[in-house]
Amino acid sequence: MLYLYAILESPPPQKTLPAGIGGAVPVFVETHGLACAVSAAADATIAPEPSQIWRHQEVVAALMEGRPVLPLRFGTVVADAAAGLRLLARHHAELSAQLDRVRHCVEFALRVAGFAEHADPSLDAGPLSGTGPGASHLRTLVRRERGWPASSDGFPHGTLNAHAQSRLLWARSPSQPDLRASFLVQRRSAAAFLDDVAALQRLRPDLGITVTGPWPPYSFSDPDLSGGPE
Amino acid sequence: MPSRHSGEIAVADLLDRALHKGLVIWGEATISVAGIDLVYLGLKLLLTSTDTMNRMRATANAPPDESHLQAD
Numbered sequence: 001m002l003y004l005y006a007i008l009e010s011p012p013p014q015k016t017l018p019a020g021i022g023g024a025v026p027v028f029v030e031t032h033g034l035a036c037a038v039s040a041a042a043d044a045t046i047a048p049e050p051s052q053i054w055r056h057q058e059v060v061a062a063l064m065e066g067r068p069v070l071p072l073r074f075g076t077v078v079a080d081a082a083a084g085l086r087l088l089a090r091h092h093a094e095l096s097a098q099l100d101r102v103r104h105c106v107e108f109a110l111r112v113a114g115f116a117e118h119a120d121p122s123l124d125a126g127p128l129s130g131t132g133p134g135a136s137h138l139r140t141l142v143r144r145e146r147g148w149p150a151s152s153d154g155f156p157h158g159t160l161n162a163h164a165q166s167r168l169l170w171a172r173s174p175s176q177p178d179l180r181a182s183f184l185v186q187r188r189s190a191a192a193f194l195d196d197v198a199a200l201q202r203l204r205p206d207l208g209i210t211v212t213g214p215w216p217p218y219s220f221s222d223p224d225l226s227g228g229p230e
Numbered sequence: 231m232p233s234r235h236s237g238e239i240a241v242a243d244l245l246d247r248a249l250h251k252g253l254v255i256w257g258e259a260t261i262s263v264a265g266i267d268l269v270y271l272g273l274k275l276l277l278t279s280t281d282t283m284n285r286m287r288a289t290a291n292a293p294p295d296e297s298h299l300q301a302d
Binding site: 075086 | 250252
């Protein structure tokens, strides 16, 4: 089995990479102008332990220095190098386009604790009241947008959006009550973005506002593969 | 506001992203976590919350007759 870390453009960097999952040394498989960082996986199942996830992250972070990367979701494996090459070949057009979208960008994670959520019973009635997975998904999307405060004098986060190429809102849940958002920010705008987060915290000291990053663009790496497998 | 250690938040943010985001590829790739193989046979399974991961881990430890996997 091969464990997959991230996809990047060829040629991949020549530098020594951090040890990967299980201490294995990452190497690359390459085709169609793309490279995928992989390492041998002794076990077909990967335990989602923080230490392993940090290893995944450290490899991806080393790869993103100076080049765009698409981090794969933790735990992704293929049978062998030939299978990895087939994946790159099959999806090279979409993957290359997605690499262009995240070029020069990093992800920042913003959390806002203490911002009351307003229940919206209207979501449980009307056209979104269905019980199917489609209606449920749409309710989730609407709740994310409505749960995120509109930019205003009291919470002027509009400037954060201005710095971002893209934004993703995370759904709240009983176990995840904080407002959470991912921002895809150009590296050159990162300092300004962080300055505005600090200004937001000064304006609203009652809220617990935290930002972590820069992260690889985990939240912005999935291209539209709606065409399905070939 | 109760404060959390910044390292704890960084770990949480990484777990959010690495486990629930990141590139998912169709076809022969498998997401193999906690003993459960999610084989992509033309279906794109999205794991969108830590609740899902908690359910996965609970499922992995459940007796066979209670096994099920639910993705948001």
